[in-house]
Amino acid sequence: MIREQLIDPAPDALTSFLNCHTRTRDCLVQVAGLAEVSYRGRAASTAEIGTYLVLIKQDGSLQIHHPTGIKPMNWQPKTDELVARVDEDVCMLLASRRSPVEIVQVIFLQPHLALALELKAAGGFFLSGSEAQMQETLAHAPELIEPGLKVLGRELLVESGGIDLYAQDDQGRYVVVELKRGRATQHAVSQLGRYVCSVQGKLPAGSVVRGILAAPSITGPARLELESRGLEFREISSWPSVPVAREGQQPSLFE
Amino acid sequence: MIREQLIDPAPDALTSFLNCHTRTRDCLVQVAGLAEVSYRGRAASTAEIGTYLVLIKQDGSLQIHHPTGIKPMNWQPKTDELVARVDEDVCMLLASRRSPVEIVQVIFLQPHLALALELKAAGGFFLSGSEAQMQETLAHAPELIEPGLKVLGRELLVESGGIDLYAQDDQGRYVVVELKRGRATQHAVSQLGRYVCSVQGKLPAGSVVRGILAAPSITGPARLELESRGLEFREISSWPSVPVAREGQQPSLFE
DNA sequence: TGTTAAATTTCGGGA
DNA sequence: TCCCGAAGTTTAACA
Numbered sequence: 001m002i003r004e005q006l007i008d009p010a011p012d013a014l015t016s017f018l019n020c021h022t023r024t025r026d027c028l029v030q031v032a033g034l035a036e037v038s039y040r041g042r043a044a045s046t047a048e049i050g051t052y053l054v055l056i057k058q059d060g061s062l063q064i065h066h067p068t069g070i071k072p073m074n075w076q077p078k079t080d081e082l083v084a085r086v087d088e089d090v091c092m093l094l095a096s097r098r099s100p101v102e103i104v105q106v107i108f109l110q111p112h113l114a115l116a117l118e119l120k121a122a123g124g125f126f127l128s129g130s131e132a133q134m135q136e137t138l139a140h141a142p143e144l145i146e147p148g149l150k151v152l153g154r155e156l157l158v159e160s161g162g163i164d165l166y167a168q169d170d171q172g173r174y175v176v177v178e179l180k181r182g183r184a185t186q187h188a189v190s191q192l193g194r195y196v197c198s199v200q201g202k203l204p205a206g207s208v209v210r211g212i213l214a215a216p217s218i219t220g221p222a223r224l225e226l227e228s229r230g231l232e233f234r235e236i237s238s239w240p241s242v243p244v245a246r247e248g249q250q251p252s253l254f255e
Numbered sequence: 256m257i258r259e260q261l262i263d264p265a266p267d268a269l270t271s272f273l274n275c276h277t278r279t280r281d282c283l284v285q286v287a288g289l290a291e292v293s294y295r296g297r298a299a300s301t302a303e304i305g306t307y308l309v310l311i312k313q314d315g316s317l318q319i320h321h322p323t324g325i326k327p328m329n330w331q332p333k334t335d336e337l338v339a340r341v342d343e344d345v346c347m348l349l350a351s352r353r354s355p356v357e358i359v360q361v362i363f364l365q366p367h368l369a370l371a372l373e374l375k376a377a378g379g380f381f382l383s384g385s386e387a388q389m390q391e392t393l394a395h396a397p398e399l400i401e402p403g404l405k406v407l408g409r410e411l412l413v414e415s416g417g418i419d420l421y422a423q424d425d426q427g428r429y430v431v432v433e434l435k436r437g438r439a440t441q442h443a444v445s446q447l448g449r450y451v452c453s454v455q456g457k458l459p460a461g462s463v464v465r466g467i468l469a470a471p472s473i474t475g476p477a478r479l480e481l482e483s484r485g486l487e488f489r490e491i492s493s494w495p496s497v498p499v500a501r502e503g504q505q506p507s508l509f510e
Numbered sequence: 511t512g513t514t515a516a517a518t519t520t521c522g523g524g525a
Numbered sequence: 526t527c528c529c530g531a532a533g534t535t536t537a538a539c540a
Contacts, residue, residue: 028322042436042437052374065374100518112256113257119322123303124302125302126300127300127533130532131531157525160529186513187442190449193445221414324520326534330535332535355533475528
């Protein structure tokens with residue numbers, strides 16, 4: 001599990017350690033200690049000297065954590081080059097990528113701990129409650145949106161994006177359905193509006209296209225915007241915002 | 256720096272370790288080893304048995320990393336309760352929060368390493384290249400958007416959101432400016448459209464309100480959408496997508 | 511608390 | 526590669 005551990009490594013020792021274990025790409029590498037971090041790319045940042053935790057995963061992704069918060073202080077999702085070297089008597093780590101051109105530089109002023117861990121086995125990961133799952137369910141039970149609704153297509157691509165559900169109502173009118181797994185916002189209304197326009201543009205002039213936003217709830221401003229644009233909202237209440245373990249009850253949507 | 260380190264801890268030892276160091280809230284705690292993770296909240300997930308790295312920061316935030324990717328496999332940004340206990344002869348960690356109600360459960364089947372680190376000093380952090388900075392710059396140099404433009408306000412709140420820059424052109428017409436630090440998308444066009452409508456609704460009927468999207472570039476579909484809605488695009492090219500160190504040259508925007 | 515929008519968003523999918 | 530959209534997005538700001 002622990003491939004290698006160094007306490008208070010010298011600059012050249014840390015440099016070798018980093019280059020060795022990042023090259024093999026089979027370890028999760030971490031270094032904790034006093035460091036300085038700078039980033040240049042889509043934006044630019046500088047972190048003054050402080051105690052940070054640097055993580056380098058097997059795919060070469062880099063993240064630098066400060067004492068609080070879920071998000072790293074600095075990061076590099078993918079690195080095209082990851083190299084450590086001794087510079088002015090300290091170990092310096094450079095993580096760069098092209099597209100976008102970005103570079104993160106870590107200067108280890110006083111590394112206290114360097115650790116290489118083997119994190120081999122990762123089991124399966126299963127997520128439920130995604131919008132994709134909601135789409136799957138509603139595509140097979142469109143009456144939950146509206147009685148008589150017939151689904152013609154899913155993920156239909158138009159110039160302005162992908163339409164979640166494309167359908168026809170009991171009067172033969174085309175219906176564009178936009179799904180949200182959580183509370184629908186003005187953003188969702190804009191999306192729906194764009195899709196409705198795109199579909200209208202493909203049909204003979206004068207065709208009526210309905211737009212339905214289907215979600216467990218909707219914000220006040222979104223509702224106003226929606227109604228002013230002649231679009232509709234359908235509450236999908238059986239979508240459990242917090243799936244609760246239940247016994248002897250009938251399973252809700254998505255279970 | 257290293258407050259405590261355990262190798263292959265027994266369930267009760269790991270439990271004590273976790274409860275002790277998370278209670279004091281002055282350490283970054285990590286556990287690496289075989290585990291199972293499940294989550295219930297806005298969605299639900301299960302991670303089968305595998306080797307993971309669990310990080311618990313001083314603010315009680317929890318993240319569980321698998322071998323690749325910048326994002327944790329599971330996480331809990333804020334925990335209202337963080338408690339470990341021995342359950343069926345293994346150590347189980349529960350991290351829960353209200354609002355939204357969510358819980359992450361980690362079952363440590365075979366912990367190999369438990370580490371408590373002191374990450375005390377964090378230096379200052381400075382980021383440049385944000386949209387806020389772009390706004391600051393353009394508010395003082397609106398001629399970069401258009402000659403004769405006068406800024407009337409920033410972050411002006413209307414019902415549909417916050418207008419980045421509110422201005423008047425050399426002919427006295429009101430101008431709503433939406434800024435993007437990167438390539439502008441259809442989403443940005445929608446925002447701008449909403450703001451223009453909101454402003455029009457506040458002015459006497461028939462008032463002309465211009466909408467300008469100011470960004471370094473714009474996607475093709477966004478440009479079409481923009482033009483079809485009578486809105487305008489202004490390229491802000493001096494926004495350096497990659498701020499480069501230069502010598503003897505005149506500093507660009509934002510430097 | 512509710513809503514909106516930014517973010518070095520990341521990530522995945524389709525053309 | 527470009528583009529769009531989901532995400533357990535997170536985070537901050539503001540009414």
